[in-house]
Amino acid sequence: MSKNIKSISNPKLKLEVLTTEEVQKIHDATLWIIENVGVRFPSKRALEIWEANGAAVDHEKKIVRAKPQLIEDALKKCPPKYILAARDPEQDCSLDGNHVYLGTDGCGVEVIDIETGQKRTSQLSDVRDISRLADATEEVGFHWVPVSAQDVPPEARGLHEVRAIWENSTKHVQTESIYNADEAKAAIEMAALIAGGKDKLRERPVLSLMQCTAPPLGHDGGSLDAALLAAEVGIPTGFMTMAACLTTGPVTLAGNLAVGNAEVIAATALLQLACPGAPVFYAAAQTASDLRTGAYTGGGPEDFLFGAATNVLSDFYNIPLSMGAFATGAKDPNWQAGLEGAMSSFMASVVMSDMLLGCGFLHGSRIWSFAEMMMDCEIFSIMHKMMKGIVVNEETLALDAIAAVGPGGHFLAQKHTRNHMREIFLPEFMDRRPYSEWESKKDDARDWALAKARKKLKEHQPDLLDPKISAEMAKIIKSVEKE
């Protein structure tokens, strides 16, 4: 079931969110920031690489200032295209600028239990269930570790999580929960087991890493070390800025883009200086903090604009983009969740962001909901349909059918209608029933989405991971766990 992956390609819709001159201005501002203000790299290894390449390094403050030329030359070494390899090669995701894939969101801390409906702490079995459901869902192209396995030891948690996904799905795995050198080394070994050797990872990277930057203008040491290890073996790595207007970034959108851009391209340049040609991607989920509480909003008009603008930047650098989408502050899969999911995914898709992250979350990326996941997937399907746009040709103008029906009458009995009717989108979760039917049941999208998730979870059996590989992985994990 569901070997097919649905992705958006060859879009007909277009949107100009930034002009060429505006992008150039943001780029120039970014280079000015990196050269004059600097970016913090709290990793010994990172600082050494910068210094060896002629950047000015303040070792005490761990701040790097680099000339524009150094950054621009390094960025030219980024490969513009590559694949995110899947355990099943037919499910590889091609990051070539002409595909938009949906992933599951990641690192949640609580789950709305699929049976009881109660909110509770996330655990390893949730990672298994969610990845099995994602495996069965054609809208989901690849995985993020959806929630944290809080019932396993913290020092090896990230490893338990990726293993659980590989055991339950043949799709590509990306994780944001491996952010130190030890776990990264172990994860690379685990990925090598699937790829058939460490040297095969460059060709078939079955794992990719996402590291957060530390806005404003900083990075996390563990994340940098993990990223540098990944780059060595050709595991794709992206740095994600979450610069938030008001708190970790300037209040104005352009300034916030420049700050986030400085973080991302400086770290991306670092990886290229260390390992020229290493596969990298741009990642972003900028937002505006709430004016009254400073809370992370995850949604709202600023987010939607960032969603479209960031791809213009990553296109400027000619590297793939992973864009935060479907984020919502809603506590329940409701109006707000639907609005934020639809707007953010539209804005990020219409500009062809390569990866959308991701489906399934409520409450500012904290609570996993199976119903939300299914409904986000339907939103993605609607985007998929919309991006095809309106095709205008002899066949679609339908003059023969129009002439046959004439004034009055209807098109229901036309061959032309039958030939094309399946092009009309058929929603699963939209209520188009008679009022009385709704009145007698009082159910809605949430109930149907949950039912769908339950059914798929019951029925779907993923292709098993070779038990030998699984056992090897367990050994690697054991070696990382403290006694």
Add this chain to the structure above:
Amino acid sequence: MSEEMYKEMAQSIIDGDSDKSVELAQKAIEIQMHPLDAITKGFVVGVNYIGDQFGKGEAFLPELVMAGEAMKAAVATLDPELRKLGEAREIMGRVVLATVEGDIHEIGKTLVGTMLSASGFEVYDIGVDAPADKIIGKAIEVDANIIGMSALLTTTMVRQREVIDELEKEGLRGKFKVIVGGAPITREWYEKIKADGYSEDAIGAVKLAKELVGKE
């Protein structure tokens, strides 16, 4: 004369203008206004006003933060005078605040600090990625009433428990109230690690802190 100046003082805080509040504090010293009067009849009135407006949703976070900074600057200017007089401003209590080791999430912790300061607590914010001994050391050093710990990661929330265990081991648990917060922190967690309270936001943190020092 003083009335006018009190008003100006309050206004400098409302405007979040640190230069102005420091200038007024200096002027108060020059004209030998009692520093406690300058604070309680002047500057604090401004802080209370912004706090009120903020509570009503009419002032925004940047205004609150800037008012806090202007207040801090004014008090720092007056502090040496207060010491000379052998007096101290009445405070709600002393709080040592940190994001735990391995965790660099800063915003929530800083906001809690801002709100606590604005509400009359003396806050020692020791930043992010703070190891247990640093947190405990600071609490002992400043004779804190409350230790507040932020953790946003499921892998670092265990550090909150480590600090509590360490306090227990050193026989210091009774000396400090411990409060916790951050994205993964739930009621269950704070009860499990036997902290003294938790809150999901900064306003709740202030309420909690006041309760714990018996001022609510």
